[in-house]
Amino acid sequence: ELKVEQNPLFLSMQEGKNYTIYCNYSTTSDRLYWYRQDPGKSLESLFVLLSNGAVKQEGRLMASLDTKARLSTLHITAAVHDLSATYFCAVNMDSNYQLIWGAGTKLIIKP
Amino acid sequence: NAGVMQNPRHLVRRRGQEARLRCSPVKGHSHVYWYRQLPEEGLKFMVYLQKENIIDESGMPKERFSAEFPKEGPSILRIQQVVRGDSAAYFCASSAQGNYGYTFGSGTRLTVV
Numbered sequence: 507e508l509k510v511e512q513n514p515l516f517l518s519m520q521e522g523k524n525y526t527i528y529c530n531y532s533t534t535s536d537r538l539y540w541y542r543q544d545p546g547k548s549l550e551s552l553f554v555l556l557s558n559g560a561v562k563q564e565g566r567l568m569a570s571l572d573t574k575a576r577l578s579t580l581h582i583t584a585a586v587h588d589l590s591a592t593y594f595c596a597v598n599m600d601s602n603y604q605l606i607w608g609a610g611t612k613l614i615i616k617p
Numbered sequence: 618n619a620g621v622m623q624n625p626r627h628l629v630r631r632r633g634q635e636a637r638l639r640c641s642p643v644k645g646h647s648h649v650y651w652y653r654q655l656p657e658e659g660l661k662f663m664v665y666l667q668k669e670n671i672i673d674e675s676g677m678p679k680e681r682f683s684a685e686f687p688k689e690g691p692s693i694l695r696i697q698q699v700v701r702g703d704s705a706a707y708f709c710a711s712s713a714q715g716n717y718g719y720t721f722g723s724g725t726r727l728t729v730v
Binding site for chain 2: 541550
């Protein structure tokens with residue numbers, strides 16, 4: 507059974523700081539997704555990582571994937587208040603259509 | 618096309634009533650998925666449908682829950698005789714392919730009182 511674990515589950519940080527969210531998964535996977543969710547809103551797709559060593563960046567967010575370690579990271583550089591949200595990672599298992607989700611990391615960035 | 622459209626956005630039902638949640642996929646997408654999200658948790662897969670077919674309903678409770686995706690019209694998630702534990706956000710997603718490129722709707726937040 508595929509399990510996805512995120513840590514930390516809660517993160518409060520100051521603007522301007524850097525931090526990393528971790529996503530571990532338990533079995534081989536084709537794809538890893540990062541989503542952002544604002545309170546009461548839908549899920550916004552941030553990144554799709556397809557292969558070992560994949561790195562993608564958008565603004566202050568950078569995601570990477572290590573399939574051998576079954577680990578993805580979401581790195582936040584010089585955080586700003588607008589990045590406050592809950593971030594989820596989700597994984598497809600071997601071309602299966604189901605997305606298996608982590609519990610989410612609630613990120614609060616204080617001005 | 619505005620993407621995946623779900624309605625209603627918020628739904629309040631008394632215990633024992635029926636809840637009907639609607640999802641119109643992105644135009645051209647023939648794959649629809651329903652997920653449930655409890656407060657402070659990640660999403661849990663419920664059911665995967667293609668037009669007129671249920672492909673996988675392994676995540677859906679055996680009783681009271683049903684889903685359909687007719688040839689014409691939106692996909693419907695139906696919950697009969699709702700209980701307080703059904704209170705959650707229900708998200709619909711669609712894709713053109715079966716395992717890639719998901720677009721999520723804004724969700725329906727069901728509250729059972």
